[in-house]
Amino acid sequence: MKRILVTGGLGFIGSHTVVELQNEGFEVVIIDDLSNTTISVLDSITEITGKKPEYHNIDLRVKKDVVQFFEHNKVDGVIHFAAFKAVGESVQNPLDYYENNIGSLVYILQEMRDRKLDNFIFSSSCTVYGQADELPITENAPVKKAESPYGNSKQIGEEIIQESCKAHQLNAIALRYFNPIGAHESIKIGELPLGVPQNLIPFVTQTAAGIRKELSVFGDDYPTVDGTAVRDYIHVVDLAKAHIAALQRLLHKNNKQNFEFFNVGTGTGSSVLEVIKAFEKASGKSLNYKIVGRREGDITAAYADTTIANRELNWKTEKNLDEALASAWKWQQQQ
Ligand code: UD1
Numbered sequence: 009m010k011r012i013l014v015t016g017g018l019g020f021i022g023s024h025t026v027v028e029l030q031n032e033g034f035e036v037v038i039i040d041d042l043s044n045t046t047i048s049v050l051d052s053i054t055e056i057t058g059k060k061p062e063y064h065n066i067d068l069r070v071k072k073d074v075v076q077f078f079e080h081n082k083v084d085g086v087i088h089f090a091a092f093k094a095v096g097e098s099v100q101n102p103l104d105y106y107e108n109n110i111g112s113l114v115y116i117l118q119e120m121r122d123r124k125l126d127n128f129i130f131s132s133s134c135t136v137y138g139q140a141d142e143l144p145i146t147e148n149a150p151v152k153k154a155e156s157p158y159g160n161s162k163q164i165g166e167e168i169i170q171e172s173c174k175a176h177q178l179n180a181i182a183l184r185y186f187n188p189i190g191a192h193e194s195i196k197i198g199e200l201p202l203g204v205p206q207n208l209i210p211f212v213t214q215t216a217a218g219i220r221k222e223l224s225v226f227g228d229d230y231p232t233v234d235g236t237a238v239r240d241y242i243h244v245v246d247l248a249k250a251h252i253a254a255l256q257r258l259l260h261k262n263n264k265q266n267f268e269f270f271n272v273g274t275g276t277g278s279s280v281l282e283v284i285k286a287f288e289k290a291s292g293k294s295l296n297y298k299i300v301g302r303r304e305g306d307i308t309a310a311y312a313d314t315t316i317a318n319r320e321l322n323w324k325t326e327k328n329l330d331e332a333l334a335s336a337w338k339w340q341q342q343q
Contacts (some may be wrong), residue, residue: 078123
């Protein structure tokens with residue numbers, strides 16, 4: 009049985025990935041410092057899979073704790089989710105973002121190098137493309153100067169991994185996520201935004217639930233189908249399964265290069281107004297919203313060309329926007 013370390017394994021994408029890993033027969037060890045989640049997620053994972061994953065509360069910024077973990081734990085692969093992810097906050101606190109998102113990454117890679125461990129999967133983001141010149145976005149689209157320290161930490165992270173792969177015979181895959189949404193069908197795990205949600209879907213579901221008064225739609229003067237910005241919303245379970253596919257590729261040595269990166273999206277773009285319509289249909293509730301000005305740093309449109317990921321990872325999405333929104337709404341109602 010292969011043993012896989014999942015950092016940030018109690019977070020939104022991490023917890024769904026742990027469930028899929030356990031369902032596929034992997035032994036999972038989680039590191040999470042609970043900075044953006046709660047320990048009850050561990051019980052929820054146990055309820056869903058019937059198996060309690062090993063768990064360590066470790067702050068990966070503390071090098072000696074990272075060293076100590078690897079001294080006592082041999083793993084066959086690492087899926088590294090643990091990171092800060094709020095774009096606006098990263099502009100306010102760039103150094104904290106670099107310390108956490110880069111520091112932790114370096115410490116883990118150093119341990120993998122020193123202990124000859126292999127198979128590293130990195131949470132990257134479509135934000136590395138900025139506003140791409142061509143849509144849909146292929147992996148050949150150039151990486152553009154990041155708009156925020158958060159985005160930059162993903163770009164630098166990919167570079168650090170690429171250079172480490174070259175120097176230390178490490179094999180790694182970066183998955184460039186589009187917009188992950190939704191919740192597990194059991195409705196036992198989902199997104200747990202702390203405070204006022206910054207992302208569209210949790211704001212939509214909280215508005216429908218009456219927690220927020222109204223949703224602000226940021227801009228209706230974009231050159232898109234209805235003037236609102238377009239994104240590629242992917243069900244988090246489909247995204248989780250992409251990690252299993254990437255891990256299998258590394259474990260079976262099917263990778264073509266030491267360092268590879270893939271776009272993980274659905275291939276379909278949806279505007280904010282289209283999302284609102286789909287949500288109203290899925291939930292049977294009408295949503296209170298108003299159009300306001302554009303949000304700084306937002307791009308017009310981003311959706312993935314999934315051809316390469318579908319072929320190379322032997323993976324494709326199984327759920328559509330309606331299913332993802334319905335699960336997000338069920339999750340919200342259950343909170
Ligand atoms: C953002 C980040 C991305 C990050 C992701 C996850 C940018 C440019 N991108 O994606 O790097 O990985 O969050 O944290 O910041 N919207 C509204 N009203 C709202 C909230 C959002 O109209 O209250 C709109 C936005 O303008 C956007 C779309 O909904 O057009 C999606 O927004 P959001 O969920 O925040 O994701 P991104 O901005 O695409």
